[in-house]
Amino acid sequence: MRNEKIAGDAAFEKAERSxxxxxxxxRYTGTSADDCRIMMELSAEKNPGTTLCEIALILAEMNHLGIAKKSHRQALAKAGRNALNKLSELSE
Known part of the structure; x- marks a missing residue:
């Protein structure tokens, strides 16, 4: 009984994460590619680590669902590079 509850909870958590x-x-691919880039770049300025994680999740989901949207992928990649550059800067 306990194992069934654990398995059920795990399945629920996986569905919730999905x-x-x-x-x-x-949120990001439902807009224009320019809007996607701007939103992500603004996010990268404030929270570069979180932005990188979000970009990775978005791209992984796009790959999983077979969504091409080349312009959105390029916008996400550019914002990801900006976030990585922001993380690599020395704080003064």
Whole structure:
């Protein structure tokens, strides 16, 4: 009985994470590529680590669902490079 509950909880958590990835992907790919780039670059300025994680999740979900959207992928890659550059800067 206990193992069934653990398995059920794990399946629920996995489905919940999948829904969050889809919502995140829709938030950025549901707009124009320029809007996606601007939102991500602004996010990279404030929270570069979180932005990199979000970009990775979005791209992974796009790959999983077979979504091409080349311009959005390029915008996400550019914002990811900006976030990585921001993380590599020395704080003064």
């Amino acid at each position: 829904n969050k990835r889809k919502e995140l992907m829709q």
